[in-house]
Amino acid sequence: MQSNAFRSSRVPLWLNVANAQRRLGFGTAASQALVASLISDKANAQKAANDDEDTSLPLGKSLKQYSTLIWWTLGMSIAILYGGFDSVILGSINSMDPFKEAMGEWGLNDDPDPAKRKEEWIIPALWMALWDSIGPFGQIAGTALGGWLLDIKGRRFCLLMGSTIGALGILELFFADKPNNKEYRRIMILIGKIIQGSGIGIIKMGTITYMSEISPTTLKGPIMGFIPTFTLLGQLIGAVVSFFMEKQTTSRGYLIAIGSQWLVAAPPFVMSFLLPESPAFLLLRNDKIKATASFRRLLGPTHSAQAAADKMARTMDEESKNTTAVTYLDCFKGSNRRRSLIVMFAGSVEFLFGLGLLSSVSTFLPQLNMKSSMALLFLIGGIVVGLIANSTSSWMLSHFARRQLLTTSFVAAATLWGVMGFAGIKQFEWTGWLAGGLCTAIIVVCGLGCWPASYAVIGETSSLRLRSKTVSLGSLMNNLTGILGNAVMPFLYQPDALDLGAKTGFIFAALSLIGAALSYLFVPELKGRSAMEIEHLFAKGVRSVGSSKWKDAHEEMPMRYMGAV
Known part of the structure; x- marks a missing residue:
């Protein structure tokens, strides 16, 4: 699709050149300059047309x-495996009998059902709470760092x-x-979780940022959906x-489970040497040559690396008009404040639709008189x-559209x-x-x-x-x-707390409706928009409601001499 200015002209380029030469004289400096300008305008218009066409390509x-x-993005996505794998492994070893023996105390459990009370190895509730609450703060530290x-x-x-x-x-x-x-053992588990969480936070930050920077407009959503x-x-x-390690009756079971995490920590280490550096980072350092070389490796021989670098540089130059510094404080200045708040809302979507409860159905469903073995099958x-x-x-x-996916799935x-x-x-x-x-359906x-959106x-x-x-x-x-x-x-469904049972669903119904309302009122439609269009949308303060119909009145490639010929 060509730009409006070029599409509106029905005069072919060769006729414009011929007319210009006839008016100004063949071979004169003015004639040659005008011919070069017309050809340049044609090339620029065609490049803009190609960019516009890129945004309308079907997925296939x-x-x-x-x-x-x-x-490249699939290779990067393997790094995301690490966080998901870690969360399950570190949660499941707490229920392995050899681990409870290594970290716990022998005593009578406090099960509210007298028939289930018995003496067994019990990890102190204080340390369980510390591992589950303070441990994840390592990931917060890693994210900030x-x-x-x-x-x-x-x-x-x-x-x-x-x-x-x-x-x-x-x-x-x-x-x-x-x-x-055993106190030292528990402290080591806590320190290990904090250190590992810090590493995962850094990896997750680098992966999400990198994937969002290199993704073309048509694939931005699908690629981010990999996460x-x-x-x-x-x-x-x-x-x-x-599941297989739980059957082990010695420390071998939980040690293999813990050690298996090294296998998923290795891919991001390897990718750090194979991956070309982010072109956006290189352009921030004003190194356009290396940014072009990076695009050349990322895009392959069928794309113009120079054009991709030029387009990203133009967008970043436009953004620099509103933001000269690159600090956390600048995220809350001018139009960037709205952008940051939307991203923070998107980060809370998992909490709003109830992912926390959905991830703990193996604990939740037994409170509704389901056998633990069946609850574990529901989890898997x-x-x-x-x-x-x-x-x-x-x-x-x-x-x-993003707004459509968010609001309808929340409702x-x-x-x-x-x-x-x-x-x-x-x-x-x-x-x-x-x-x-119902948990499975949700x-x-x-x-x-809403989750991938x-x-x-x-x-x-x-x-x-x-x-x-x-x-x-x-x-x-x-x-x-997530920590909250x-x-x-x-406390919502445990018998010794609020004991809401299935009525816990009312709480997440309310949170989901809040998510739907916030999505409708505050999230603009960005599907199919280039980074430059998105910059203009926020700079002009376009309202979220009705934003899907907004068109960027960008400056078209001029046909400066059309009226003179």
Whole structure:
């Protein structure tokens, strides 16, 4: 599709050149300058036309056209496995009998059911709470540090640093059972979780930032949708490893589970040497030659690396009119304030649709009189269907608007949570089964909609100059809301607390409706928009409601001498 200015002209270029030469004289300097200008205008108009055409490519053709880039992003996505795998492994070893013996005390459990009370190895509740609450703060520290390091040392360095720190954390966890004093063992587990979480936070920051920077407009949503997909894949692999290691009756089981994390920490380490540096980082350092070389490796021989570097440089120059510095404080100045708040909202989407409860159904469903073994199957089944749903999100994100996916899936999730809440008003034998089925349905609905769409919003909303800082703010909000959910969740349904049971669904129905309202009122439609268009949208303060109809009145390529010929 050609630009409007060029499309409106019905005069072919050769006729414009001939007329100009006839008016000004063949071979004169003025004639030659005008001919060169007309040809340059034609080339610029054609380049703009090609850029416009790029945004309208269907998914299949985009994947074929950017096949080299897709392989790079798939390689980067393996780093996302690490976080999902880690969360399952470190959670599951707490229930392994040899680990409880190594870290716990012998005593009578406090199960509210007298028939289930017995003497066994019990890890003190204080240490369980510390591991689950303070441990994740390491990831927050890593996220904040990563947002700062990305613009100083680059994306590759952060992958190298994060994987190295993570490996050291795993080493700490692996040897935590060696001291004779169990208090020292527990302290080592806590320190290991904090160190490893810091490494994962840095890796996650580098990966999300890098993928969002290099993705073309047509593939921005599908590529960012890899993040929840590979997170779930990591959780599934972790669940399988935990399932087989749980049968071990010696320390070998939990040591193999802990040591297996080195295997998923290795890919980001290797990628830090193979990956070309982010062109956006190189342009921030005013190194356009290396940025062009980086694009050449990322895009392959079928694309113009120079044109890609020029386009990114123009966008960053436009952004620099509103933001000259690159600090966290600048994320809350001018139009960037709105962009940062939207990214922070997107980071809290998982909390709003209830991912915390959906991830702990193996603990939640037994409170509704379901056997623990069946509850574990619901957990694994939920991971599998969530993985399938998120795998198809690439198609959804390329065909449906972000606002549409967010609002409709939030409303659908609220409806399903509401059904669960009403089912819990009077509990029956089948209530647990209904709740399990509804949890699975919610995972499917959100896996097709708001979950991957939230990462697309994170990748599209922030400016290129402030990308690492803004993504860091979104990740911080994701971590903080996750910690809040993990801390509050047990008090909602445990028998010795509020004991809401299935009525917990009412709380998440309300949160999902809040998510739908915020999505409708405050998230503008960015699907199919270039970075330059998005910059103009926020600079002009376009309202979110109705933003899908907004068109950027960008300056067209001029046909300066059309009237003179």
